[in-house]
Amino acid sequence: MLNIKGEKYKDITAKFIFKKLITEYSFILSFVLLIVIAGIVNKNFFTWTNISNIFIQSSMIGLIAMGMSMVISAGEIDISVGSQVALIGGFGILVLNLTGSALLMILFCAVFGLFVGTINGLLITKGGMPSMIATMAMMGAARSIINHFGSGGPFTVSKELFGSFRLLAVGGVPLWGNVKIPYLMIIFVIVAIIFDIIMKQTKLGKHIYAVGSNETSARLSGVNVDLIKILVFAITGLMCGLAAVIYASRLTAVAAASAAVGYEMETIAAVAIGGTAMSGGRGKILGTFMGVLMFKMISNILTAADVSTFLNGAISGAIIVIAVLMQNYQNRKKI
Amino acid sequence: MLVEMKGITKEFGPVRALDNVDFKIDTGEIVGLVGENGAGKTTLMNILTGTYTATNGDVFIDGKKVQISNIRVANQYGIRFIRQELNLCNDLRVFENMFLADEIKNKYGLLNKKEMIKQSEMVFKRMNVRIDPESIMRDLQAAEKQLVEIAKALLFKCELIIMDEPTTALSTHEIEDLFKIMRLLVEEGVSFIYISHKMPELFDICEKYYVLRDGKLVSQGEFEDIDENDITEMMIGRYLLDEKFSQHTNSSREEVAISVKNLSGRGFHNISFDVQKGEVIAITGLQGSGRDEIADALFGEEAFSGQLIVGGKQIKPGSNIRKFMKRGIGLVPRMRKERGIHNDLSIYDNINMAYLNTKFKNILISNKKVHSRYINHKEALDIRAGSPRNPITSLSGGNQQKVILGKWLETDADILLFDNPTQGIDVGTKFEIYHLIADLAVEGKAIIVFSPEFPEIYKVADRCIVLYKGTINAVLGREELTEKNIMYYSTGANLEVENA
Numbered sequence: 001m002l003n004i005k006g007e008k009y010k011d012i013t014a015k016f017i018f019k020k021l022i023t024e025y026s027f028i029l030s031f032v033l034l035i036v037i038a039g040i041v042n043k044n045f046f047t048w049t050n051i052s053n054i055f056i057q058s059s060m061i062g063l064i065a066m067g068m069s070m071v072i073s074a075g076e077i078d079i080s081v082g083s084q085v086a087l088i089g090g091f092g093i094l095v096l097n098l099t100g101s102a103l104l105m106i107l108f109c110a111v112f113g114l115f116v117g118t119i120n121g122l123l124i125t126k127g128g129m130p131s132m133i134a135t136m137a138m139m140g141a142a143r144s145i146i147n148h149f150g151s152g153g154p155f156t157v158s159k160e161l162f163g164s165f166r167l168l169a170v171g172g173v174p175l176w177g178n179v180k181i182p183y184l185m186i187i188f189v190i191v192a193i194i195f196d197i198i199m200k201q202t203k204l205g206k207h208i209y210a211v212g213s214n215e216t217s218a219r220l221s222g223v224n225v226d227l228i229k230i231l232v233f234a235i236t237g238l239m240c241g242l243a244a245v246i247y248a249s250r251l252t253a254v255a256a257a258s259a260a261v262g263y264e265m266e267t268i269a270a271v272a273i274g275g276t277a278m279s280g281g282r283g284k285i286l287g288t289f290m291g292v293l294m295f296k297m298i299s300n301i302l303t304a305a306d307v308s309t310f311l312n313g314a315i316s317g318a319i320i321v322i323a324v325l326m327q328n329y330q331n332r333k334k335i
Numbered sequence: 336m337l338v339e340m341k342g343i344t345k346e347f348g349p350v351r352a353l354d355n356v357d358f359k360i361d362t363g364e365i366v367g368l369v370g371e372n373g374a375g376k377t378t379l380m381n382i383l384t385g386t387y388t389a390t391n392g393d394v395f396i397d398g399k400k401v402q403i404s405n406i407r408v409a410n411q412y413g414i415r416f417i418r419q420e421l422n423l424c425n426d427l428r429v430f431e432n433m434f435l436a437d438e439i440k441n442k443y444g445l446l447n448k449k450e451m452i453k454q455s456e457m458v459f460k461r462m463n464v465r466i467d468p469e470s471i472m473r474d475l476q477a478a479e480k481q482l483v484e485i486a487k488a489l490l491f492k493c494e495l496i497i498m499d500e501p502t503t504a505l506s507t508h509e510i511e512d513l514f515k516i517m518r519l520l521v522e523e524g525v526s527f528i529y530i531s532h533k534m535p536e537l538f539d540i541c542e543k544y545y546v547l548r549d550g551k552l553v554s555q556g557e558f559e560d561i562d563e564n565d566i567t568e569m570m571i572g573r574y575l576l577d578e579k580f581s582q583h584t585n586s587s588r589e590e591v592a593i594s595v596k597n598l599s600g601r602g603f604h605n606i607s608f609d610v611q612k613g614e615v616i617a618i619t620g621l622q623g624s625g626r627d628e629i630a631d632a633l634f635g636e637e638a639f640s641g642q643l644i645v646g647g648k649q650i651k652p653g654s655n656i657r658k659f660m661k662r663g664i665g666l667v668p669r670m671r672k673e674r675g676i677h678n679d680l681s682i683y684d685n686i687n688m689a690y691l692n693t694k695f696k697n698i699l700i701s702n703k704k705v706h707s708r709y710i711n712h713k714e715a716l717d718i719r720a721g722s723p724r725n726p727i728t729s730l731s732g733g734n735q736q737k738v739i740l741g742k743w744l745e746t747d748a749d750i751l752l753f754d755n756p757t758q759g760i761d762v763g764t765k766f767e768i769y770h771l772i773a774d775l776a777v778e779g780k781a782i783i784v785f786s787p788e789f790p791e792i793y794k795v796a797d798r799c800i801v802l803y804k805g806t807i808n809a810v811l812g813r814e815e816l817t818e819k820n821i822m823y824y825s826t827g828a829n830l831e832v833e834n835a
Contacts, residue, residue, distance in 0.1 A: 214679075221742065222692035
């Protein structure tokens, strides 16, 4: 990198990079460590099937975690994401069965997601509610509405659409022979890149960090704090909508009562191990991206080690606690 | 009780906040501790009350060396610190506040309300004040809250009370009452360390003085032997006192940059004044005089009615802050840490924040352009920083303030509001900021400095508006600018004479 005078930036030295790696990019170290452990535990870890599986399994949580990264960077939290997926997915399947068009369904889910997210945002900004409370209300309401319309049972993709609609989840772009890059992997990576650009290189991204770091200072610099908060929740809603499409495609059904339960824990855990500060203002999309993959790798390792899947919640809880404790420890050292 | 501090040194990282300071106070004494902001007064008191541990030096009580490791220990030794921001819970009752964390319990482990109320009443009687222990804290006057803090100290047999700027929110009468109570308690053997900037009060209530400057004890003695000028000189240093920065008496001052007519809002009413291009005016007043609110109103952060005309065109009340920014107003806010900086963000992002909201038109931010803008202002403002990618908190307070100023230079603001700009900044950097203000005025910017500190006003202002209870009480020209005048008008002393 060169500055205007053509001189090299003096500050990018090996020492600088090392310091950054330890302080700001420590998630890369944990990511590498985890890959080594996973490679040792699981002999098939480095096969393409396994790796693409991890991406496929991560894609839903991954999309939502991108939105959650924004919400947490803005100093807020959204615990309604699981219920949103169930609500949007349930109605989305109804739309699919009714119209027979996957495109219409995707459009519906996206708009519906934006709508639900915007309501969250409005409650928090215009209604002055703490985000924990507003999204908790949304969590309960969304789940209850979809339970009501599904009478507690599942929404199922109709038989004739089944085959084609499932392609989204199982299909991919052929690379050579039998090897193909799954669509979900492509979607996840592209969305992550877009979010990374937004957070690093656009006004919106800078404003999100500014609001999360210090709302008053942000307002006094002319940032429209309310708009930024509404936007981050709306974008999270949009991501929930897209995740709902993927959910419906992978399972070809959305069970009203149990679909996407616990997603809020998993996404928050992924964001936390990705190094995003729970207090807002600091965080990286690359961190969240790796965080999501790490989360899946951890549960894969545990499955390989015969740990009960019932313990998933305990594991996400433990991950959040450990990640945040480590952040706090680092911050304390700085002072 | 004889309290002595010997050779106290305190270092925060590379910064030496206190350097080998000796301090002594005996039974029934009132000692005035004076010095500019950042001179180390509060740090010294924080060490005495266990909030900080000294890097070097010892504390002795009645000749015995003691270790005061936290506030509870200090309280056990009978030392209480009444801070400027009172430590009270507004939603609790008076007696609950007084016994907070030291509640009296009955034999079942439940609260003994009756006993607590009785003891509170006894203390108030001893102080000769009338406060109902059962009233809610919120309903009390500022002066009464101050008294509750003192009562709380007495309740626990406190022998040394430290008061940090206790009179900022009090009226003249309330101050007199407070002094009466203090004298009463001194008779009983209680001693006070009194921290204040207000000379008349210090000379009124204190016997001895200690002057700190840049963390060093520069002088000590009896107030009898000195006058106000002596002590100001000791605080600031003579060489600095005489320096004036407002030399920009050029004649190009015909154009009005900002005109305020009948501005009213929460805490201020009927404020009218003009500021011309190249002029620096100061607006001062005690806490609660409306100074903060006017600063916020001129930037759209506080609702107002009336006319605000910038560059010949009105800014309508209720416009959002971006509107004010686009019309060329910039604000360097008071309380830098809480309202000025984003401490998680880099220097780049901090200095760039206002530019993004006014001038930035593209989709993607170019790091190259951010850098070239930064380099320009870094040189103009003499910002001393390492890598601009580092968080802004890696800078000293003064340099952080320069970054915030740079933020407004990026938007080409031509009206700059400085709201208490040198709060918590070391003396050296303070003067750099005064120089910058003077330079900006010469460039033709209109500047309004909101400040409670006379030395600061004296150094930069061409004119000074003095507020009293939300209205303009006086406008002082350059030749009328004295600390005495400002004190006289900001306490509303002229109005009291008229009323009497």
